[in-house]
Amino acid sequence: MKLIYRVISRISVALLILMAVWATAFYFIIIDEINDETDDTLEDYSEHIITRALAGEELPSVDNGTNNTYYICEVNREHAIEHEGVRYSEDMIYIESKGETEPARILKTIFRDSLNRYYELTVAIPTIEKEDLQETILSWIVTLYLILLFVIIGLNAWILYRSFKPMYSLLRWLDRFSVGKQLEPLNNDAKITEFRKLNDAVLRSARRNVEVYEQQKVFIGHASHEMQTPLAICQNRLELLVNNADVTESQLEEIIKIKHTLDHIIKLNKTLLLLTKIENDQFPDQKEIVVNDLLKKLIDDYSEVYTYQNISVSFIENAVVKVRMNDVLASVLFGNLLKNAFAHNHKDGRVEVLITSNGVEFSNTAELGELDSSQIFTRFYQGAKKEGFTGLGLTLAASICKLYGIGIRYNYKEKEHHFNLTVPKI
Amino acid sequence: MKILIIEDEHSLREVIQRFLEKERYVVEVAATSQEGLRKIAMYSYECILLDIMLPDGNGLALLQQLKNMHKQENVIVISAKDSIDDKVEGLELGADDYLAKPFHLAELNARIKSLIRRNQQQGESSIVQGNVKLFPDKYEVYIENSLLDLNRKEYDILLYFMTRPNHLIDKAILAEAVWGDHIDQVDNYDFIYAQIKNLRKKLKKAEASIEIKAIYGFGYKMTTEDK
Incomplete structure (x- = not known):
């Protein structure tokens, strides 16, 4: 996950x-404020009506232009004592002047x-419709969000892009x-100090890696080279001994x-040297090689060598x-x-080399x-x-x-090994 | 036939010297580039075996000096570095052949002989063992002036033996030399036996005085019958 997506999602x-x-x-505070204001008005209104009623003055007409409504009804003493004080409530009431039912704040005293x-x-x-208010607040909150x-x-994308520029360039370098x-x-x-430090640290570590790798490579190369002379001496002394007429048959054995x-050690050492050289890219000469021709020759040779195993070979050329x-x-x-296909095979086994436009496939019975x-x-x-195998062939x-x-x-199916080479087009 | 070995490793120098002396060469040795140069300046040799890695300087530099001195010696460069650059540079500086360590003494001998042959017989060159005469340039083999018909592999095998007479040849080495480097680590050498059997048959039929003998468990050896 990219940093920017992470930041944005969080x-x-x-x-x-x-x-x-x-x-x-916000909603509750607004509602509270509205109720407070309404209650004050209700109180004033009720006081006005009570004063008038007690003074015996004419009460305001019900159809007074406002949507305010009031009722006065006589109650018995028990009810009065029980419901002493001012009670507020909210309910739907019928407004005569408008002829419809609306939510209202109600005061009873x-x-x-x-x-x-x-x-x-x-x-x-009559007060505001709360559902309307909720809806309005919700829609505006969503818009604001x-x-x-x-x-x-x-802003983030811009700031990250600007501030993390050195970081991204470091990553590309890495x-x-x-x-x-x-x-x-x-x-x-x-x-930015942090990035400067990061640059330094990465560069230092990269240099160290390259250095260690180079040393290791040089060491392996030198070690293999240094072994060549002693190996030559051993080999040559044995050769002298073999050609010596005084040696008895059992000694010769x-x-x-x-x-x-x-010979096995020499082979191993040579292969290691070859590997080192490949990894050092010391094979500059290149030429165009027709894989079909090369394989044909190799197959001839190996078929001859492995005649004793009675392996059947099929060479299918669908492309050059x-x-x-x-x-x-x-x-x-x-x-x-190819040698692996022959050598790691059983008697009367099968080797198939298939050339297609994509590359070559070697298959053999395992x-x-x-x-x-x-x-x-x-x-x-x-x-x-x-016996006799270095274990370096596939590495090579x-x-x-x-x-x-x-x-x-590599894959394995139906008791056969398959090695697939995908050759880039030239 | 005088040969100079310039090699710093004492043991290798000694073993090569002993081997070449057995092959009836006159052998001189030098352990350093300086000593080698001194000997080259004073005497002349048919062949110089030169190790590239010497304690007092690169063998290639010595080769350069040799060239400057207009010396005609054949030089075989020996190197532990099986590197193509060294090989190319060595050959460009006038070395005649290149051998990578570790090498077989029989191989060294064959190379020396081939160089000397090249020098002695300008033009048509042939290798002779007994009554068998082989022309490497024409891929032809004659036994007492009659042409011997061989297939490619039989010819290669015969050539290999003709240049290494009286030497025990490891069948693994023979396989690599004739079939190619990729034929190694095989656990059955019947295919060599099949080719050698045919070659022997042909040689016998043509009454050749050379014989390829099997040495059990090891390989083969070509000997010449004295007639």
């Missing part, structure tokens, strides 16, 4: 609650004349940043075993796929995937079950240990794919 909710509380309070007779005076003044919301959103690539200069003038192990890459790496990539697709491209992952393939923007995917 403000909207807060504003909604605030406005609701405020509207309710008791008075006694000189003959000790009790009268009850009821005075009513919406206007405020739009204004606040606009998006482009990746270890192993040249560190771009961070041109981010920030006048042991030497050969040592030699095979040494070309790719621009280093030819050594192309052989490594396609060779590795010797063992499904591989862990989250792990297969990591170094030294092997589904099941297999993935590195090469990454270098040339080729997509690589």
Whole structure:
């Protein structure tokens, strides 16, 4: 969720609650004020009528031009004592002058004349219609809410955009940043102290990352290089020994075993060096490679090598796929995937290589079950240990794919491994 | 045949020296670039094995000096850096070949021989073992002047053995050399056996005086019968 949406949604909710509380309070205060004023008028009016009634003067006519109405009726003493004082109430009353029923504020009071007779005076003044008032307040509150919301959103967006400019430019820089690539200069003038500090911190950490990564890379490269000479010495001494006529057959057998192990170490070291070189992008030469031709040759070779397994091979070319890459790496990539298809297969198994306009798919019957697709491209992952395999083949393939923007995917269905390469069009 | 080894690693220098002496070369050694340069200035060699990484300077610089001295020696650059840049630069500076560590001694021997052959026989070059004569430029093999018909793989295998006579050849190395780098880590080498069986049959039928022997569990060795 973007910061701005977050801020806006929070403000909207807060504003909604605030406005609701405020509207309710506003309504009650207004009603209270209106009642107060009406009550004062009622009191004055009732006093006027009582004074006149007691003085025996003529009472105001009912049809007096105002909508005020009043009744006087005689009541007995018990009722008078029980309802002593002034009572206010609200009710619908019929207004004769208008000929309709309207909400009104009603005052009831008791008075006694000189003959000790009790009268009850009821005075009513039509008041505002509360439902109307509620509706009006609600509609205006909603209007105010919406206007405020739009204004606040606009202001926020503007302020955030202006103030967070350095932040967004830092984020864009971070998006482009990746270890192993040249560190771009961070041109981010920030006048705000926090952002300036953030810039510094991010830049420092990025530099440190790049440095550590470079050191690590150089270290692996050097370590592998340094091993080459001792490995050469071991290999060459064994070679001398093998060619020595004095060596007995049983000794030769042991030497050969040592030699095979040494060959494995050499292979491992070479592959690590190759990986380092791919990751350092040290294969500048590129040319257009027709994948169909390359695969045809590789399939011929591997079919010959794996004749003893009696594997049936189908090579389906639905399109001609070309790719621009280093030819050594192309052989490594396609060779590795093809070899895996043959090597991790069972006797009388099946290998299928399908070329479509999108890329290449290698499928083969699986010797063992499904591989862990989250792990297969990591170094030294092997589904099941297999003698002579370094566990780096798929890592190499993935590195090469990454270098040339080729997509690589693994899935397993119907007891077959499928490796899918999506080759970018050239 | 005189060869100079310029290599700082004592043990590697010694093992190469011992091997080449067994191959009946006269071998001189130098541990540093200075020492190497001194020897080159005083004597002349058929072939120089030059390690690129030397304690007192880059071997490529030495190669440059050699060029400036107008020396005609064949130079094989040896490097632990299996890097294409080094290889290209080395070859541009006049090195004749490039070997990445770790290498096989038999391979080194084949490279030296090929260089010397290239130098000695201007024009038509051939490799001869017993009564078998192989012309690498024309991909042709003759046994006592009659052409031997071989398929591509058989020819490649024969060439490999002809340039490494009397050496035990690991079948894994042979597979890589003939079929390509991608043929490694296979757990069955029957496919080599099938090709070698055919090659042997053809050689025997043509009465060749060379023989490819199987060394159980390891590989093969080509020997020449004395007739």
